[in-house]
Amino acid sequence: MKYIATDEVIIDRINGGIPLIKVKNESDKYHGLGFCHALDRGMQLILMKILGTGTASEHLAASDEMLEIDKFFRRMNWNNNIDAELIKLDATENDLLQAYCDGINAAFAKKKPWEFKILLGFKDFHWTKQDTILLSRMSGYLTLAQSQGDIEHLCIQMIQQSVNKNLLNELFPDLLGNYDESILKQVQLGDKIVPDAVKWNVANPTFMASNNWVVSGSRTSSGSTMFANDPHLEINRLPAVWYEAAVQLNTAYTHGATMPGLPSFIIGRNSNLAWGVTYAFMDAYDSWIEKCRDGKYLKDDIWHNFTERKETIRRKKSEHVTVTFYENEHGVLAGDPFMEGYYLCSKWSGGKSGAQTLKSGFKLGNAETVKAGMAIAGKIESAFSWIFADTEGNIGFQMSGLMPVRKSCHSGFVPVPGWLSENDWHGFHAVENLPRAFNPEEGFIVTANNDLNHLGKVAPCNMPMGVYRAERIAQLIKAKSKHEVADFQQMQYDTYSIQAEQFMEIIRPLLPDSEAGNILKEWDLCYQTDSKGAFLFEMIYRSLLHEVFGKALGKNLVGFLQNETGMFIDFYQNFDRILLAEESAWFLEKKSVEIYQDAIDTALKTEIRKWGDVNQITLSHIVLGGKFPKFFGFDKGPFPLPGGRATIHQGQIYKSAGRKTSFAPSFRLISDMAERKLYTNYAGGVSDRRFSKWYNNDFSNWLNGVFRKTEF
Numbered sequence: 001m002k003y004i005a006t007d008e009v010i011i012d013r014i015n016g017g018i019p020l021i022k023v024k025n026e027s028d029k030y031h032g033l034g035f036c037h038a039l040d041r042g043m044q045l046i047l048m049k050i051l052g053t054g055t056a057s058e059h060l061a062a063s064d065e066m067l068e069i070d071k072f073f074r075r076m077n078w079n080n081n082i083d084a085e086l087i088k089l090d091a092t093e094n095d096l097l098q099a100y101c102d103g104i105n106a107a108f109a110k111k112k113p114w115e116f117k118i119l120l121g122f123k124d125f126h127w128t129k130q131d132t133i134l135l136s137r138m139s140g141y142l143t144l145a146q147s148q149g150d151i152e153h154l155c156i157q158m159i160q161q162s163v164n165k166n167l168l169n170e171l172f173p174d175l176l177g178n179y180d181e182s183i184l185k186q187v188q189l190g191d192k193i194v195p196d197a198v199k200w201n202v203a204n205p206t207f208m209a210s211n212n213w214v215v216s217g218s219r220t221s222s223g224s225t226m227f228a229n230d231p232h233l234e235i236n237r238l239p240a241v242w243y244e245a246a247v248q249l250n251t252a253y254t255h256g257a258t259m260p261g262l263p264s265f266i267i268g269r270n271s272n273l274a275w276g277v278t279y280a281f282m283d284a285y286d287s288w289i290e291k292c293r294d295g296k297y298l299k300d301d302i303w304h305n306f307t308e309r310k311e312t313i314r315r316k317k318s319e320h321v322t323v324t325f326y327e328n329e330h331g332v333l334a335g336d337p338f339m340e341g342y343y344l345c346s347k348w349s350g351g352k353s354g355a356q357t358l359k360s361g362f363k364l365g366n367a368e369t370v371k372a373g374m375a376i377a378g379k380i381e382s383a384f385s386w387i388f389a390d391t392e393g394n395i396g397f398q399m400s401g402l403m404p405v406r407k408s409c410h411s412g413f414v415p416v417p418g419w420l421s422e423n424d425w426h427g428f429h430a431v432e433n434l435p436r437a438f439n440p441e442e443g444f445i446v447t448a449n450n451d452l453n454h455l456g457k458v459a460p461c462n463m464p465m466g467v468y469r470a471e472r473i474a475q476l477i478k479a480k481s482k483h484e485v486a487d488f489q490q491m492q493y494d495t496y497s498i499q500a501e502q503f504m505e506i507i508r509p510l511l512p513d514s515e516a517g518n519i520l521k522e523w524d525l526c527y528q529t530d531s532k533g534a535f536l537f538e539m540i541y542r543s544l545l546h547e548v549f550g551k552a553l554g555k556n557l558v559g560f561l562q563n564e565t566g567m568f569i570d571f572y573q574n575f576d577r578i579l580l581a582e583e584s585a586w587f588l589e590k591k592s593v594e595i596y597q598d599a600i601d602t603a604l605k606t607e608i609r610k611w612g613d614v615n616q617i618t619l620s621h622i623v624l625g626g627k628f629p630k631f632f633g634f635d636k637g638p639f640p641l642p643g644g645r646a647t648i649h650q651g652q653i654y655k656s657a658g659r660k661t662s663f664a665p666s667f668r669l670i671s672d673m674a675e676r677k678l679y680t681n682y683a684g685g686v687s688d689r690r691f692s693k694w695y696n697n698d699f700s701n702w703l704n705g706v707f708r709k710t711e712f
Contacts, residue, residue: 009103011036015708017686017694020246027099029247030263034103036245038127040687040694041260042113044239045104046125047622048261052078052134054313062318071323074311075332078137081352082130088355096362097129100263113688115623127261133354135261140350140357140382147570149285149346151463152413154567156344158553159184166585167552171574175413175462184415187289187342190334209233209449209465209570209650209663210278211492213473214387214395216443221482224674225389228488229267229276230665232650236617237625238636238696240684242267242667246710247365253712254365255678257667264361267669269678271712272368274389274671275377278447282383282401282460283411284349286425288330288418292337297328298419304328306337330418344415349402349428353381370396370438378431383460385435385447391673397445399434399452403460411462433457446473466573468498468646485679488670491648493705495527499572499646500537502580507540510597516604527647529612529640538611538644539603544579547599548586564655569663572645612640615653617662619696622688634690639703668707676712 009032010022019040021032038045050059054073056066089097104127112125158168159181169176209232217223233241245265246255256268267276296303306326313321326333331347360380367373370388374396377386383401388394404425406412416423435456437445449465475498476491477483504525511517516536523533542562550558561567568575578584582592618637620626628634641664643651652663667682681701686694701708 009035014246015710016697017692018244018246018710019686020248022248024250026249027095029249030096030100031103031106033245033247033258033263034100034105034127035107036103037243037258037260038104038107039111040689041239041243042108043115043623043688044260045127046113048135048138049127049131052131052138054311057318057321058314058316060316062315067313067315067321070313074313074323075325076141076348076351077309077325077327077332078134078141078351079130082133082354085133085352085355086129089358093359093362094129097132097263097358101127101129101132132261132263132358135259136354136357136382137350139259139262140353141348147566148281148283148463149287149348150565151567151571152285152287152415153189155414156184156187156189160187160189161553163553164585170578170585172413172463173577175411177409177411177414179414180417183289183342183417187344187415188335189344209652211446211448211469211473211648211650211665212276212278212385212387213444213446213477214274214276214389214397215477215483216395216439217393218443219477219481219483220672220674221484222672222674224391224672225274225393225395226483226485226488226670226672227269227274227276227387227389228492228668228670229278229387230492230668231267231278232663233666234661235664235666235683236619236637236653236660236662238619238621238634238684239688240666240682242682242684244667244680244682244686252366253676255710255712256669257680257682262361263358265365266361267667268365269669269671269673270365270368271676272391273370273373274673274678275364275367275373276387276669277377277384279449280383280385280399280401280447280452280460281449281464282399282403283413283462284383284401284403284460285346286330286404286406286412287344287346287415288423289415290328290330290333290337290343290345290418292333292335292343293340295326295338297333297337299328300419300421306333328418329424345418349404349425350381350383353402357381370394374398374436374438378434378436385449385452387445387447389671389673394439395445396439397435397437397447397452397455398431399436399456399460400431401434401460403429403434403458405429413462429458429460434460444474444477446470446477448473463571464573465570466499466576466646469648469650472496472498472648485670485672489679489705489707492665492668492670493642494648495643495651496648497525497527497644497646499576500525500534500644503541504537506580506592506596507537507600510593510600512600512604514604516608519608527611527615527642527644527649527651529610529615529642531611532608534611534644535609535614536604539606540599543599543603544595545575547595547602548579548584549575551588552586566654566656569645569652569654612642615641615651617641617653617664619684619699621690632690636696636699665702668702670707677709679707679709681707 012020019036054070212229242257254270256265291298309325330345335343373388378398380400388396435452448469450467450470451464453459527534616638621634641651643649671678683702685697
């Protein structure tokens with residue numbers, strides 16, 4: 001099928017509906033990409049704009065849930081300072097961004113999604129340059145930087161519930177510093193990670209993904225560099241997060257994954273360079289304790305006025321709500337400064353970003369060497385780990401993001417007094433000081449949300465994810481002298497768990513001679529959907545968390561963190577460090593072997609099931625999910641999901657803010673730079689139109705390990 005976006009922009013459908021945009025200049029390239037985004041993902045675009053502008057109550061539903069969502073986005077205030085960002089674009093960049101917006105609006109002028117009028121009441125919809133800046137900020141924060149703020153706020157709640165400092169130092173080593181417990185206990189928290197309804201039971205004893213990797217030609221059969229990327233995001237939604245596209249500009253070709261609303265290839269390759277991304281777990285989010293009274297805050301012995309921002313949230317067929325936010329140099333206050341007390345002000349470093357990210361996005365798709373790619377991507381304002389491979393035989397890694405310069409003794413993890421100027425941010429660290437690598441001696445680079453501080457002059461990561469996936473990838477790379485594309489494909493579907501391997505060394509000798517015990521003794525440590533061993537191990541792991549942290553904090557609390565948050569999903573490394581220790585203050589004077597035996601005895605009483613029986617997802621439509629019977633086809637599934645928290649093929653399912661979500665490979669791309677080809681699949685399809693043949697057409701490939709091959 002061929003579309004004519006303009007006389008100069010031709011769009012072909014290739015390889016499962018992927019758009020091939022044929023143009024003769026850069027401006028038409030972005031016009032065509034915008035046109036395709038609106039043509040295939042118009043509903044996704046408008047929903048992201050509705051959410052980002054905090055107007056869900058006006059356009060979707062006047063429920064209490066929607067009101068809280070709107071309050072969150074209004075608090076973040078990502079609509080601020082946008083025009084100041086746009087003027088940083090030069091004339092060419094401004095024209096390219098406008099061309100992208102024009103493409104979106106041209107497609108909407110031809111045909112609008114039916115949901116516009118029927119569900120949302122829109123007669124017209126217009127995409128602007130400001131909307132793209134807004135979306136760049138949203139994509140850099142949500143579920144990524146947001147998780148850093150969540151774990152920091154959980155730590156504050158632990159302090160306020162009198163969790164012993166020795167326990168906290170063991171859980172968060174080298175992060176707490178000499179915090180003032182008396183002041184932190186007086187801080188009045190707004191939104192809490194653990195609601196007041198969940199009871200703490202604090203004992204007082206004596207004492208939240210992605211993979212990418214690249215290898216040099218010395219490790220490949222072709223003698224050229226090879227590259228793989230599979231970002232782990234929510235996959236139980238339709239349409240998919242990613243939008244696969246290709247551009248042919250005269251003889252130049254670019255192919256990869258884009259995100260509707262953003263005019264760039266975030267993952268992909270051109271004729272000479274391949275690039276991919278994972279989240280870096282940089283701590284770019286801080287909170288300050290503000291001393292408030294009479295609507296003012298204390299700073300350097302002087303009382304200052306907050307900047308007041310009033311936001312009116314219009315509600316569909318309901319009374320509007322006006323919310324007042326109080327802001328200062330530390331961000332937005334979580335409280336009312338007219339009520340005397342201590343409150344938190346919080347800020348994310350990318351809150352006023354956008355221009356430099358767009359500049360880099362425009363340049364990255366045309367870069368030809370690893371060094372050029374590193375220099376470009378390093379300036380992106382959100383925290384990502386970028387890897388590169390080029391046809392000249394080079395490989396590289398560069399972290400991006402605005403890492404705050406803090407006073408030397410402050411990790412950024414625990415709030416500090418806002419009334420002392422010495423605790424303010426003092427700019428951002430230079431890109432050159434962030435973790436990076438170029439042609440390392442071992443001939444490969446792996447990033448998997450793990451700690452990469454050793455590769456930099458500064459240490460951006462203080463709460464990374466566990467190292468298990470990175471270790472497994474490195475293990476498989478080293479296991480074979482020469483790799484081919486098929487090897488990388490198998491690696492992306494690998495479900496072997498090094499985490500389980502380490503725990504099973506302790507568990508195996510304690511297992512009973514029973515059906516469940518024998519299943520675990522013979523378990524291959526893989527999280528395949530038919531594995532009974534994976535299910536039983538997860539029951540023991542869950543029981544261990546209750547035995548250790550439940551005894552110290554309260555089993556209701558640990559159950560809430562397990563069932564309703566992503567705390568054990570993102571930050572399991574910190575909890576594992578304690579569970580795998582021979583001795584710990586968290587054990588409350590019990591021996592490790594006793595704790596494990598109790599956990600095993602409790603867990604193995606459960607009915608034996610297969611991992612795929614409990615680890616299942618349903619692909620739910622972003623707007624109409626669950627609103628129609630399944631035979632209408634808006635929702636797909638359920639499907640058993642292989643993998644676990646610590647496997648290369650991650651397969652985590654959990655609740656967040658009351659909604660079921662997931663961590664799994666959302667898009668896969670592999671390329672041998674000796675070939676003008678790439679191999680991809682992803683959990684969804686090109687279109688968000690339910691009755692399109694491209695609505696969910698690639699999911700079966702994704703589920704069954706089949707890769708589409710695209711030749712340049």
